Amino acid sequence: MLYFYVAAQNAANRAQKGAGMAEYALLLALIAVVCIAGFTLLGQAIDGVATSVAGSL
Numbered sequence: 001m002l003y004f005y006v007a008a009q010n011a012a013n014r015a016q017k018g019a020g021m022a023e024y025a026l027l028l029a030l031i032a033v034v035c036i037a038g039f040t041l042l043g044q045a046i047d048g049v050a051t052s053v054a055g056s057l
Helices: 002-056
Strands: none
Touching: none
């Protein structure tokens, strides 16, 4: 009986580790999307400033 309990606990622990990895992957994907959006917006702002400086020269 104790063997089955230990086996069930081990299986549950493995399932939780797998879920943790999936959560980390989703978090990493979300961070990547936010970074890409931020760099895109920041790039457009920098382009506007560079164009303004080049025009005044």
